[in-house]
Amino acid sequence: MKKEIELNQFPKAITKVFKAHGGLALWHKMHSLEFKIQKQKGYEVTLTDLRRRKSFIDLPHHSIGYDGTKVWLLNKDTIDYKGNPKFYHNLMFYFFAMPFVLADDGIMYSEAKPLVYEGKEYPGVKITYNSGVGESPDDEYILYYDPNSYQMVWLAYTVTYFSKEKSKTYHFIKYDTWQSVEGLKVPKTLIWFNYEKNLPTTERNRVEFKEVKFLEAPPEAAVFEKPDGATFVD
Structure with a gap:
């Protein structure tokens, strides 16, 4: 009964999307997630505590972690990390964990204008956040799904982390291929698109998730x- 009450909190469309990807009940059974992404100089391995959202990313020259309160960075050698660890520590997890992370607390849902791409129309659900939720509560997402299968196809999103201001510019990811892991349908290949007038245009780059592992036990x-030698990131 508890799960039925929880599902009744969501709009009918996104409830069907969750179901098409294995369902929230199965997602909530999992406590640990690990995946690999191929980089130019080796693999990027991400481990996430799904309950506490703690994260650990192991890269060829660096490690990034989030202990539940602070983000830390470890340089393994003399090569400086070029990105922003606070921005990146859960970025790929968040994109990978779609659509299930859109059932997090503090989210508001509304219907979005459908996306039309190459002659096909994809209905959309817009996601916004209550004030004070996460690092960037002004971020907005639109999940676009196949109207027949209810499988997720596109994600549009804004980025407000750096400007701290609402943005009207949407970036686009196509959820191109999926894989089944422990009964959950999760991304295999994501394609970032160039965009113009808030519509996707041409392919920009691809990311493939490999060796995905879910465990019911926490990490x-x-x-x-x-660890020793690492520093907290302000």
Whole structure:
């Protein structure tokens, strides 16, 4: 009964999307997630505690972690990390964990104008956040789904982390291929698109998720703690 009450909190369309990807009940059974992304100089391996949203990313020259309160960075050698660890520590997890992360607390839903791409129309659900939710509560997302299968196809999103101001510019990701892991349908290949007038145009780059693992047991807590030699990121 508890799950039925929870599902009744969501609009009918996104409830069907969750179901098409394995369902929230199965997602909530999982406590640990790991995946790999191929980079130019090796693999990027991400481990996430799905309950506490702690994260650990192991890269060829660096490690990034989030202990539940602070983000830390470890340089393994003399090569400086070029990105922003606070912005990146959960970025690929969030894109990978669609559509299930759109059932998080503090989210508001509304109907969005459908996306038409190459002659096909995809209905949309717009996602906004209550004030104070996450690092960037002014971010907005639009999930576009196949009207027949209710499988997710596109994600449009704004980025407000750096400007701290609402944006009217949407970036676009096509959820191009999927894989089934422990009964959950999760992304295999994402394609970032160039965009014009808030519509996707041409392919920009691809990311493939490999060796995806879900576990019902939580990961070891120590892996997320700042190791010797690492520094907290302000």
